[in-house]
Amino acid sequence: MKKKLLLMFAALVFGMTFFIGCSKQAPVAGHDNSSAINPNNPAINPASRLAPKHFGFIAGTLVPVPMKAGIIAYNDANTSVEVNPAADGSFIINDLAPGVYVVKVDYLHFGSVQYSTLIIEKVIVAAGTTTDLGAISLD
Numbered sequence: 001m002k003k004k005l006l007l008m009f010a011a012l013v014f015g016m017t018f019f020i021g022c023s024k025q026a027p028v029a030g031h032d033n034s035s036a037i038n039p040n041n042p043a044i045n046p047a048s049r050l051a052p053k054h055f056g057f058i059a060g061t062l063v064p065v066p067m068k069a070g071i072i073a074y075n076d077a078n079t080s081v082e083v084n085p086a087a088d089g090s091f092i093i094n095d096l097a098p099g100v101y102v103v104k105v106d107y108l109h110f111g112s113v114q115y116s117t118l119i120i121e122k123v124i125v126a127a128g129t130t131t132d133l134g135a136i137s138l139d
Contacts, residue, residue: 053127057092
């Protein structure tokens with residue numbers, strides 16, 4: 001009887017340890033983008049445990065750094081995700097389903113009074129990888 005109770009207690013402790021360990025948040029792509037994400041957009045979820053394995057990312061840096069900018073990635077499957085760049089012009093778009101995307105950058109240079117638009121087509125996103133667009137020239 002004591003052996004059964006001891007085994008049941010050990011199984012309970014192991015189960016709780018496993019459950020708690022699986023519920024921790026996974027890091028996203030090693031990029032501190034706390035200022036570059038829109039927290040109101042559920043598609044951008046740094047806590048997604050599936051993101052590193054089943055989703056892809058798009059990253060880049062706007063050069064020169066604009067006064068204001070918005071980056072939108074969209075595809076033919078009606079997926080659209082918008083982010084704002086960090087103070088240094090870098091951005092990362094998280095949790096994108098694999099596929100081909102168009103990246104649209106709307107920006108306002110210092111001293112300018114109207115927005116400009118840059119469109120990058122055929123950006124391929126693969127699961128578990130980051131598509132790095134590198135330095136994106138806004139001149």
